Amino acid sequence: xxxxxxxxxxRKEFPGIxxxxxxxxxxxxxxxxxxxxxNGAGKSTLMGVLFGMYQPEQGVIKVxxxxxxxxNPNIANQLGIGxxxxxxxxxxxxxxxxNIILGSEPIKGMVLDIDKAAKKIRELSQHYGLNxxxxxxxxDISVGMQQxxxxxxxxxxEAEVLIFDEPTAVLTPSEIDELMxxxxxxxxxxxxxxxxxxxxKEIKAVADRCTVIRRGKxxxxxxxxxxxxxxxxxxxxxxxxNFKVDKKESAPGDVVLKIDSIxxxxxxxxxxxxxxxxxxxxxEIVGIAxxxxxxxxxxxxxxxxxxxxxSGTIYLNNEEITNIPIRKRIEKGISHIPEDRHKxxxxxxxxxxxxMVLEVYNKPPFAKFGLLNTSAIRGYAKKIMExxxxxxxxxxxxxxxxxxxxxxxxxIIGREIELDPDLLIAVQPTRGLDVGSIEYIHKRLIEHRDKxxxxxxxxxxxxxxxxxxxxxxxxxxxxxxxxxxxxxxxxNEVGLMMxxxxxxxxx
Amino acid sequence: MRxxxxxxIAIILGLVAGGILxxxxxxxxxxxxxxxxxxxxxxxxxxxxxxxxxxxxxxxxLSVAFAFRTGLFNIGGSGQMLIGxxxxxxxxxxxxxxxxxxxxxxxxxxxxxxxxxxxxxGLLKAKFNVHEVVSTIMMNWIAYWTxxxxxxxxxxxxxxxxxxxxxxxxxxxxxxxxxxxxxxxYINMGIFFAIIAVIIIAFIINKTTMGxxxxxxxxxxxxxxxxxxxxxxNIILSMFISGALAGLGGVALYTGNASSIQIGILPxxxxxxxxVALLGANxxxxxxxxxxxxxxxxxxTGFMNAMIEIPPELANTIIAIIIYFAxxxxxxxxxxxxxxxxxxxxxxxxxxxxxxxx
Numbered sequence: 001x002x003x004x005x006x007x008x009x010x011r012k013e014f015p016g017i018x019x020x021x022x023x024x025x026x027x028x029x030x031x032x033x034x035x036x037x038x039n040g041a042g043k044s045t046l047m048g049v050l051f052g053m054y055q056p057e058q059g060v061i062k063v064x065x066x067x068x069x070x071x072n073p074n075i076a077n078q079l080g081i082g083x084x085x086x087x088x089x090x091x092x093x094x095x096x097x098x099n100i101i102l103g104s105e106p107i108k109g110m111v112l113d114i115d116k117a118a119k120k121i122r123e124l125s126q127h128y129g130l131n132x133x134x135x136x137x138x139x140d141i142s143v144g145m146q147q148x149x150x151x152x153x154x155x156x157x158e159a160e161v162l163i164f165d166e167p168t169a170v171l172t173p174s175e176i177d178e179l180m181x182x183x184x185x186x187x188x189x190x191x192x193x194x195x196x197x198x199x200x201k202e203i204k205a206v207a208d209r210c211t212v213i214r215r216g217k218x219x220x221x222x223x224x225x226x227x228x229x230x231x232x233x234x235x236x237x238x239x240x241x242n243f244k245v246d247k248k249e250s251a252p253g254d255v256v257l258k259i260d261s262i263x264x265x266x267x268x269x270x271x272x273x274x275x276x277x278x279x280x281x282x283x284e285i286v287g288i289a290x291x292x293x294x295x296x297x298x299x300x301x302x303x304x305x306x307x308x309x310x311s312g313t314i315y316l317n318n319e320e321i322t323n324i325p326i327r328k329r330i331e332k333g334i335s336h337i338p339e340d341r342h343k344x345x346x347x348x349x350x351x352x353x354x355x356m357v358l359e360v361y362n363k364p365p366f367a368k369f370g371l372l373n374t375s376a377i378r379g380y381a382k383k384i385m386e387x388x389x390x391x392x393x394x395x396x397x398x399x400x401x402x403x404x405x406x407x408x409x410x411x412i413i414g415r416e417i418e419l420d421p422d423l424l425i426a427v428q429p430t431r432g433l434d435v436g437s438i439e440y441i442h443k444r445l446i447e448h449r450d451k452x453x454x455x456x457x458x459x460x461x462x463x464x465x466x467x468x469x470x471x472x473x474x475x476x477x478x479x480x481x482x483x484x485x486x487x488x489x490x491x492n493e494v495g496l497m498m499x500x501x502x503x504x505x506x507x
Numbered sequence: 508m509r510x511x512x513x514x515x516i517a518i519i520l521g522l523v524a525g526g527i528l529x530x531x532x533x534x535x536x537x538x539x540x541x542x543x544x545x546x547x548x549x550x551x552x553x554x555x556x557x558x559x560x561x562x563x564x565x566x567x568x569l570s571v572a573f574a575f576r577t578g579l580f581n582i583g584g585s586g587q588m589l590i591g592x593x594x595x596x597x598x599x600x601x602x603x604x605x606x607x608x609x610x611x612x613x614x615x616x617x618x619x620x621x622x623x624x625x626x627x628x629g630l631l632k633a634k635f636n637v638h639e640v641v642s643t644i645m646m647n648w649i650a651y652w653t654x655x656x657x658x659x660x661x662x663x664x665x666x667x668x669x670x671x672x673x674x675x676x677x678x679x680x681x682x683x684x685x686x687x688x689x690x691x692x693y694i695n696m697g698i699f700f701a702i703i704a705v706i707i708i709a710f711i712i713n714k715t716t717m718g719x720x721x722x723x724x725x726x727x728x729x730x731x732x733x734x735x736x737x738x739x740x741n742i743i744l745s746m747f748i749s750g751a752l753a754g755l756g757g758v759a760l761y762t763g764n765a766s767s768i769q770i771g772i773l774p775x776x777x778x779x780x781x782x783v784a785l786l787g788a789n790x791x792x793x794x795x796x797x798x799x800x801x802x803x804x805x806x807x808t809g810f811m812n813a814m815i816e817i818p819p820e821l822a823n824t825i826i827a828i829i830i831y832f833a834x835x836x837x838x839x840x841x842x843x844x845x846x847x848x849x850x851x852x853x854x855x856x857x858x859x860x861x862x863x864x865x
Binding site: 306325347 | 714715716717720723729731733735737
């Protein structure tokens with residue numbers, strides 16, 4: 001059996017935490033190997049070690065049987081190891097070709113030989129079925145296409161081993177399918193692939209073997225064909241995971257949020273939401289289903305006060321809130337789990353302590369006469385982080401930036417639920433999270449509903465909307481297409497409505 | 508702690524580089540530095556002068572640092588100081604009241620003058636998104652020409668057209684007590700005001716909800732907005748306070764260290780404030796010590812120049828080099844990291860999951 005890459009007994013420590021404890025991962029030539037683990041389990045760290053971003057304290061790395069020391073990413077490149085990062089590293093206003101040759105520019109005499117590079121890129125693109133235009137500008141192409149540019153970048157540098165760091169997190173369902181077939185093409189051509197993920201469906205669909213790590217420890221490697229999604233989930237989380245959301249029949253009460261034909265402009269200064277009306281009652285979860293960019297953001301920002309409403313009115317508990325300041329809305333009982341946790345949700349350079357009181361820092365007991373009460377803040381933050389199992393290197397004193405994405409998300413959700421809002425707006429609450437965390441967050445959202453509060457859920461994952469919601473409002477192009485009861489609908493019907501097909505069946 | 512080490516390394520590297528310069532022009536650097544520090548500190552009078560020199564720099568540094576914590580780059584310190592000084596001088600020359608009340612009025616006038624000069628760019632930023640770097644620099648020139656017009660027009664000096672009437676001893680921040688204690692130095696009450704300002708600003712930044720908000724807006728205005736903070740109000744408030752600090756610096760400079768205001772000069776201390784803030788890592792206490800160091804360098808040059816053949820420009824060069832090293836503190840931090848890593852075989856700044864970094 002020939003292994004392209006062997007990582008044997010790798011150990012990597014960070015201050016206050018052992019990120020990788022004696023982990024072994026072996027990659028066969030021509031296989032797709034999944035690296036599975038919860039958020040913060042140490043997947044990215046392990047791949048960072050392989051890619052030369054971190055030096056392990058212990059352990060051996062062998063490439064094609066030879067022991068190597070990878071001290072920086074350039075060495076990894078020379079060894080034929082390439083990585084597609086979760087956040088692409090592309091220059092927005094450069095063309096595809098310019099991005100790909102960046103750092104190894106072909107030269108003819110004194111000038112760049114762009115044409116030669118473009119030709120090679122076109123050949124690679126055709127060979128692997130990537131369909132990339134070498135002369136397109138990055139800012140003009142879709143996210144899925146940008147990812148392919150990253151893939152070609154590695155192929156251009158003749159990488160044999162390709163590491164994908166959560167490649168599907170940013171893709172739409174159809175783009176995911178295309179990526180899967182690209183991966184299959186790649187291994188057909190003799191490349192080997194490691195894919196970091198926590199999405200079990202994708203592992204089953206594409207991977208040959210799967211190595212599972214949990215809290216920094218290697219749990220084992222299995223042949224995917226012999227494993228089920230349930231067994232993989234159990235290995236990853238360490239307990240049985242319930243994929244079905246358990247919930248009682250909803251018992252809707254009075255109206256909490258009433259939106260009366262509002263129109264809202266989007267960033268391009270045209271109406272992104274048109275004459276939209278919706279009611280959310282106590283004790284129910286209303287899901288908003290729709291393809292990204294069809295007015296969801298405008299709707300949420302109008303309710304939370306981040307965006308001006310052009311016409312129409314919004315009521316919370318029978319009180320008009322259309323034009324009141326954001327802080328007043330929070331005080332009146334609106335909480336918001338934002339779509340973009342880095343842009344809106346957290347002050348990344350603040351400690352977790354400060355972030356946990358971001359909305360209530362000026363209220364007792366956290367402040368008196370304008371002075372902060374640090375010990376009360378610390379206690380509150382600790383409580384949230386314990387309740388929501390937020391893991392960090394230095395507890396509540398950690399800088400938010402140092403937490404993994406999943407833990408950041410759990411912290412935000414904890415902060416918002418802790419405010420015990422009458423209306424909880426959850427936008428993509430489980431994006432980028434592993435099944436264990438998703439299960440947990442779903443449970444907390446339903447708990448919140450069962451306390452008699454209203455929840456407005458916006459998600460691009462149709463599964464999530466269908467499972468959690470009591471009623472589903474479908475938006476298309478800024479308009480409400482219809483509202484259906486989730487117990488009386490299915491994926492097909494909602495999918496059709498998302499595409500704009502109006503079914504005359506409002507409830 | 509970490510910033511302190513970085514700043515100290517920057518200073519040492521700057522001094523070493525300055526020493527190399529001295530060698531190049533054929534002087535003995537040890538001798539040169541001895542005279543430089545003697546010039547600043549060799550007797551009580553010189554220490555007083557050094558502290559007085561540092562006073563406007565403390566205010567200017569605080570001004571820049573405070574704005575910077577809110578994500579604003581106030582480089583209009585010069586203009587704000589000038590207006591602060593003009594307002595204080597105008598009050599001193601216009602009102603005939605008892606000394607304590609006069610001093611209080613001068614300080615308030617200077618504070619409000621400087622604050623107004625930064626409030627306008629703050630307002631423009633909040634309302635029309637005009638970049639504060641551009642507008643504060645423009646305000647510098649408005650201040651410059653305002654002084655050019657007002658001083659000869661209303662407060663013309665007895666002998667010179669180009670400066671205001673001299674303030675009498677009782678119309679300045681000088682106090683006989685301090686002058687006596689420091690044996691004839693021109694040190695004045697400005698240094699006390701500066702120390703009080705350092706304490707108040709440190710308190711605001713670290714302990715109050717106002718500081719919490721201002722910093723949050725500085726780090727991430729979108730998250731601050733999301734959390735219900737009024738971003739625009741904070742921008743205006745931050746600029747107002749920043750300008751007030753610079754204005755106080757002007758009071759200390761023109762009615763404390765000096766006793767008249769000249770036309771046609773923008774005080775260089777306003778720009779030095781940027782360097783002071785940088786070296787002080789934007790913390791009030793850091794700014795205090797950085798300003799004292801600058802004070803030592805500035806006030807020691809004369810003596811060094813008199814004793815050996817080192818031109819006074821060299822001290823400015825050394826200061827520039829220190830600033831340069833402070834500005835490249837990232838580099839110094841990286842070197843520190845590597846050093847520590849080698850010693851303990853560990854990496855220092857590795858985030859746990861590493862993924863959270865956008």
